[in-house]
Amino acid sequence: MPLIAVAYVKGRPGATTTALGLAALAPAHARPVVVEADPSGGDLIRRLGLAATPSVVDLAAAARGTTPAEDALAAGTQEAVIGQVGVPVVVAPAGGAQTRAALPELTGAGRAVLTTRERLLVADCGRLAPGPAAWPLLRLADVVLVMARARTDDLAHLREALADLVDVGAGRLVVLLAAGGLYPAAEVADVLTRHVVKELARDPNAIDVLGPLPTDRKAAAVLGGDLLAARRWRRLPLMRAYTGLLDTLAPHLPITASTPTDFREETPR
Ligand SMILES: Nc1ncnc2c1ncn2[C@@H]1O[C@H](COP(=O)(O)OP(=O)(O)O)[C@@H](O)[C@H]1O
Ligand SMILES: [Mg+2]
Secondary structure, eight states: OOEEEEEESSSOOSHHHHHHHHHHHSOGGGOOEEEEOOTTBOOHHHHHTOOSOSBHHHHHHHHHSSOOHHHHHHHHOEEEEETTEEEEEEBOOBTSHHHHHHHHHHHSTTOOGGGOTTSOEEEEEEEOOSSSTTHHHHHHOSEEEEEEOSSHHHHHHHHHHHHHHHHHHTTTEEEEEOTTOSSOHHHHHHHHHHHHHHTTOOOGGGEEEEOOOOOOHHHHHHHTTSSOOOTTGGGSHHHHHHHHHHHHHGGGOOOOOOOOHHHHHHSOO
């Protein structure tokens, strides 16, 4: 069930950029897919010049039946190109209404499309608001990556949401410090852990703090579709940071080797 949910509480810390970046840098055997699951609507159609369909609406429709997860994903996926790499993406229409309608179809009881063990899914859950929206998806995730800038205001908002986040993701909860913060990870970890223990009376290991990500306009522009990737795009600081992050998270994201398609084709009916 390798599912990373990327979300945030305040600001625009770079969740969409990070979801796409993680998928673009993931090893080929992980067969990554980005799923736009932001209840306020997607950005990748516009940024990367993708088609309006198939989208998360098609994924939700396919997930409703008894369709195997792999086939349901195929029904919703199109390919973005970052550098020379094709990155499978399930886009979401702008606006959000269709995504909000699709989310329960993807996360309801018995739905397995987001929890296939054969591929790495990176879901961009956008800003966490009160109400159901993306929270059930967070519950399914192997890693809940909550992005925040290490600044007093953003961290205050994060602290307010921490009780809910720890409830949904204790032990799988990673605060990823975004670019442009002021404090180092150790200091943020100290403050948040103290809050978890003293105010919430929860396990100090409920939460991990990683980052900060580097400010890297070039890499962000490549992932935002504003800049064509140069040959060595993987060496850009932000891309290296994503590669390092994937290595750090790898123990939480076991990928079961998939059944080779030719094996299925050779199986007698
Ligand atoms: N590490 C970074 N360095 C510089 N700019 C970044 C970085 N990450 C994201 N950005 C830029 O910040 C803006 C918001 O990013 P986006 O991923 O859309 O945020 P969110 O999904 O959190 O709203 C975009 O213009 C993006 O290019
Ligand atoms: Mg976004």
